[in-house]
Amino acid sequence: MSEKHPITIDNDGKSLWKFLISELKPKGKWLTPFNIISIPIILLGLVLIVIRFWKGIGAITNLTQEVPWGLWIGFDVVTGVAFAGGAYVLTFMVYILNMKKYHSIVRVTVLNGFLAYVFYAGALLLDLGRPWNVINPIIGNNFGVNSVLFLVAWHFLLYMIAQLIEFSPAIAEWLGTRHIHKILSGMTVGAVIFGITLSTLHQSGLGALYLMAKEKIHPLWYSEFIPIMFFVSSIFAGLSMVIFEGSISDKVFFWQISEKNHKAQGGIICGLAKICAGTMFAYFFLQVLVFIHGRHWDLLNTPMGYWYLLEMLGFVFLPMALFYYSYRRNSILLIRIAAIITMLGIILNRLNVTVIGFRWDAAIRYVPSWMELVVTLTVIFTEIWIFRWVINRMPVLRDSPSWTKENKN
Amino acid sequence: MGINRRGFFKVLGITGAALTVGRELKAAPNGNSDIEFRGVLYDSARCKGCRGCEYDCAEANGLPLPEPGQKIPMVRNTSEVKRTVVNEYKTSKGTVFIKKQCMHCNEPACVAACLTQAMHKTTIGPVIWRGDKCMGCRYCMVSCPFDIPKFEFHSANPKIEKCDMCFNRLKTGEMPACAANCPNDALFYGTRRQLIKEARKRIVENPTLYVDSLYGEHEAGGTCWLYLSPVSFKELGIKTDIQKASYPALTKGFLYSVPSVFVLFPALLLGIHQATKKDKPTTEEE
Numbered sequence: 001m002s003e004k005h006p007i008t009i010d011n012d013g014k015s016l017w018k019f020l021i022s023e024l025k026p027k028g029k030w031l032t033p034f035n036i037i038s039i040p041i042i043l044l045g046l047v048l049i050v051i052r053f054w055k056g057i058g059a060i061t062n063l064t065q066e067v068p069w070g071l072w073i074g075f076d077v078v079t080g081v082a083f084a085g086g087a088y089v090l091t092f093m094v095y096i097l098n099m100k101k102y103h104s105i106v107r108v109t110v111l112n113g114f115l116a117y118v119f120y121a122g123a124l125l126l127d128l129g130r131p132w133n134v135i136n137p138i139i140g141n142n143f144g145v146n147s148v149l150f151l152v153a154w155h156f157l158l159y160m161i162a163q164l165i166e167f168s169p170a171i172a173e174w175l176g177t178r179h180i181h182k183i184l185s186g187m188t189v190g191a192v193i194f195g196i197t198l199s200t201l202h203q204s205g206l207g208a209l210y211l212m213a214k215e216k217i218h219p220l221w222y223s224e225f226i227p228i229m230f231f232v233s234s235i236f237a238g239l240s241m242v243i244f245e246g247s248i249s250d251k252v253f254f255w256q257i258s259e260k261n262h263k264a265q266g267g268i269i270c271g272l273a274k275i276c277a278g279t280m281f282a283y284f285f286l287q288v289l290v291f292i293h294g295r296h297w298d299l300l301n302t303p304m305g306y307w308y309l310l311e312m313l314g315f316v317f318l319p320m321a322l323f324y325y326s327y328r329r330n331s332i333l334l335i336r337i338a339a340i341i342t343m344l345g346i347i348l349n350r351l352n353v354t355v356i357g358f359r360w361d362a363a364i365r366y367v368p369s370w371m372e373l374v375v376t377l378t379v380i381f382t383e384i385w386i387f388r389w390v391i392n393r394m395p396v397l398r399d400s401p402s403w404t405k406e407n408k409n
Numbered sequence: 410m411g412i413n414r415r416g417f418f419k420v421l422g423i424t425g426a427a428l429t430v431g432r433e434l435k436a437a438p439n440g441n442s443d444i445e446f447r448g449v450l451y452d453s454a455r456c457k458g459c460r461g462c463e464y465d466c467a468e469a470n471g472l473p474l475p476e477p478g479q480k481i482p483m484v485r486n487t488s489e490v491k492r493t494v495v496n497e498y499k500t501s502k503g504t505v506f507i508k509k510q511c512m513h514c515n516e517p518a519c520v521a522a523c524l525t526q527a528m529h530k531t532t533i534g535p536v537i538w539r540g541d542k543c544m545g546c547r548y549c550m551v552s553c554p555f556d557i558p559k560f561e562f563h564s565a566n567p568k569i570e571k572c573d574m575c576f577n578r579l580k581t582g583e584m585p586a587c588a589a590n591c592p593n594d595a596l597f598y599g600t601r602r603q604l605i606k607e608a609r610k611r612i613v614e615n616p617t618l619y620v621d622s623l624y625g626e627h628e629a630g631g632t633c634w635l636y637l638s639p640v641s642f643k644e645l646g647i648k649t650d651i652q653k654a655s656y657p658a659l660t661k662g663f664l665y666s667v668p669s670v671f672v673l674f675p676a677l678l679l680g681i682h683q684a685t686k687k688d689k690p691t692t693e694e695e
Contacts, residue, residue: 058562065488065559068547096678098685129545129560129567136525142542143526148660149548150524151667189682197674201667208663212518212552212656215648227663 016175027392038381045378048371049126057129060371066359067366072127074354076376078206079347080120082230085238087113087163088199089275095192102268104261107170107396108249109242112387114163119383121156126375148208155202162195173401174394181404204231210353218357220299220308223290226353232283236276237346240339243272247336253391256398266332273327273335276342280320287312304360311352315345446515446534447579448633449588450604451508452611453645454618455595458495458506462587462596466493466510469575469586484646489559492572493587500640507645508595510587511536511557511572512625513633514655519549519558521657527569528558534601534633535574543569554629554651574633604635611637630655 052060063070090109093099125131136142137150138157144150165187172181207230210217223229250257250265299305319341326334355366391397463475473490485494486509493510517536519528527543530536538558545567549558561567575585583589588596597607605626612619624636628651636642643649 054565056561056563056565056567061562063562065486065550066556068550068560092678096682096685098682098687127546129547130540130543131545133525133542133544136527136542136544144522144524146521146657146664147524147548148663149522149546151664153524193675193678193682196678197671200674201670204663208660209548210551211659211663212522212554214652214656214659215554215650216551224659224662 019175023393034384038385041374042378042381042385045375045381048375049378052126052375057127060369060375062366062369062372064362064364064366066362066364067355069127069358070355070366071368071372071376072123074351074358075347076123076379077120078354079350080116080123081203081206082234082237082346082350083241083343084113084116084120085199085203085234086242087166087238088196089235089238090242091166091192092196095189096196101264101271104264105242105246105268107167108245108391110163110166111170111390111396112241112245113238114160114167115383115387115390117156117160117163119379119386121160123376123379148205148211152202152205152209155198155205159195159198159202162191162198165191166195169404170394170396170400173404176401178403199234200231203234204228206230207353210358213358216359217353218304218360219294219296220291220304221353221357223294225286225290229283229286229290232279232286233346233349235279236283236342239272239276239279240342240346243269243276243336243339244343249391249397253397256391258399261397261399266330269332269335270327270330273323273338276338277320277323277327280316280323280342284312284316284320287316304357307352307356311345311348315341315348319345445600445602446513446633447574447599448513448534448601448604448635449574449585450597450599450608450635450637452595452597452637453505453507454637454639455593456495456506456508457593457595458497458504459592460495461590461592462508463491463493463495465586465590466572467491469578472570487557487559487571489561489568489570492570496646498645500644502639505638505640505645507636507638507647508587510634511574512555512629513572513574514629515631515633516629516655516657518552518554518629518656521660522548522552524548531576533579535576535579536571537573537576538569538571540568545569552656554656555648601631601633601635608635608637627653629653630658 048060057063061070061072087110090102090106094102094106125134128134137144137153165184168184169181169188172178172184204227207226207228210222210226211224214222246265246269250262254262300309319338322334322338322341326332326338355368359366395401460475466472467474470492472492475491484496484498485491487494493508495506495508498505498507513534513536517528517530520530520536522528523543524546525542525544527539527541528536528549529539545560547558547560547569549569550556550560557571559570561570575583575587578585578589584598585596588598597604599607605623608623612621612623618639619637620639620641622638622642624638624642624647625632625634630653636647638645
């Protein structure tokens with residue numbers, strides 16, 4: 001496999017530049033269905049972003065003084081980061097618990113996680129009214145240390161660095177820099193340990209952001225346990241994303257995946273389904289406990305109560321049962337369906353806390369504008385473009401070049 | 410190699426732990442109880458709804474003057490161009506006016522929320538906004554239980570607008586513009602201690618006029634603005650579901666767990682990693 005690769009010798013500066021320029025050019029066909037859909041949306045999104053910085057956030061969003069955080073925070077950041085949770089769960093399994101079986105999907109998951117953080121944290125910049133001051137909490141003496149958002153911002157930044165280190169051996173293999181590859185590979189476990197710690201704290205931190213909005217969030221979704229709920233649900237949210245993304249990569253990038261790894265796929269997916277079923281059971285149980293302690297029985301028989309029941313039964317309990325059933329039956333198709341329902345459930349849950357249940361009693365309800373939606377799609381599509389670019393060039397899905405094995409000794 | 414790496418992790422862990430402990434221990438809300446905050450006692454039984462305070466506020470802060478007219482049309486809210494409003498309510502005791510502005514909490518949620526210290530609780534009481542630090546994330550708006558900070562959604566250089574109790578005037582020994590000019594003596598400026606004493610005195614001297622309750626004494630952990638009213642505060646559209654404890658206390662538990670996680674997790678993870686790996690040290694397996 002590695003013979004296909006253009007450079008496996010050490011580079012001097014000049015040839016590296018030539019190599020990079022040649023790699024920047026697109027590979028493969030241009031008029032794929034994905035390109036035809038995504039290019040106009042990305043162009044439109046860019047125009048909208050220009051308008052946003054020119055005329056203000058209100059020019060393209062429906063945000064109100066009562067609901068100052070909308071789709072861009074509730075979906076792009078809070079939901080996106082939950083889906084990116086697969087990276088810390090898988091690195092935990094592979095590097096800490098030494099489960100070799102899952103090694104072949106670690107790289108693509110870490111890449112996915114890293115790009116998710118870069119783009120969703122990038123989307124955060126679009127939502128900042130005064131983005132030029134974004135460096136204030138990072139440098140200088142303006143540390144708002146008692147803010148949960150301060151913690152989350154720092155953790156985003158540090159976790160992106162940790163993920164970049166975890167992924168960096170693939171970049172070194174792409175560039176063919178053997179010496180650097182050895183150094184970067186040696187840093188992996190450190191980055192993994194640091195990354196898991198950071199993930200635990202900021203996955204729950206995203207929930208803790210909403211703790212002070214006590215009276216503003218519908219009581220069925222507000223509890224002091226939001227951070228724990230967000231953390232536990234990020235485990236199966238991330239793994240469902242891994243299953244979903246894996247089934248797409250399997251088709252789109254099939255030519256990159258070696259025979260051995262392709263055959264291992266079924267076992268990996270079944271294993272992940274087991275973990276999903278287990279954590280979802282724990283999550284469902286926690287939710288039931290919180291509900292009983294909250295004593296909100298009367299709220300169940302309201303429209304918001306039905307909505308809550310739909311989320312809990314239709315998008316937590318049902319996919320949990322489906323995961324359990326399908327791994328017993330060894331049915332990859334059913335596992336994939338369960339993963340998709342789980343992901344929809346996570347979107348529902350995060351939006352219920354951040355948008356739908358937030359100021360549910362407000363006179364003027366916030367409903368995102370079509371322009372907010374287009375910008376969100378722009379962020380997602382651009383991320384997929386970069387993802388595809390990297391997959392087509394670096395050894396992410398395909399096996400590492402043979403020299404990496406010699407490097408170890 | 411193994412020993413070196415272990416040493417590296419030790420240093421990494423200790424440094425990381427030290428950094429986070431050092432950072433997070435400061436995360437507790439400051440115990441402000443000894444400081445004399447200044448504030449204003451608003452007596453809605455005395456307020457005649459002349460809206461003079463709205464004009465004075467707009468003038469003092471360079472905001473557009475409110476539309477003239479003696480009659481108050483409907484319940485209005487503060488906005489990015491109005492730091493204070495006076496509303497009229499038909500109540501069980503006839504027409505009562507109620508002024509709305511920032512309450513200047515003793516332990517403000519917006520200040521605890523701010524990650525750049527742009528929202529700042531000054532030592533003399535006012536909660537102020539500092540544009541040179543603010544990055545416009547609007548977390549203060551999400552956190553404020555009174556929904557007070559307002560954001561200029563239609564500006565490329567947006568500001569957060571809220572009452573700052575005329576902090577610049579206070580520094581020169583003056584009163585807030587609204588309190589200085591109120592023709593009906595409905596706004597009484599002083600230290601929070603004086604305000605509570607005065608409010609109690611008014612309630613005792615005139616028990617039929619006032620309800621025996623001082624809004625802001627305990628709400629949200631206590632606020633610098635205090636309200637007296639002839640009718641229950643619910644009738645005046647004031648939020649009565651505000652908790653008595655301070656709002657930053659809600660995130661305290663989470664923030665206090667951070668240093669423990671930062672110390673325990675890496676040690677635990679490193680331990681499991683060492684326990685599960687094979688004798689031959691390899692990092693990038695296979």
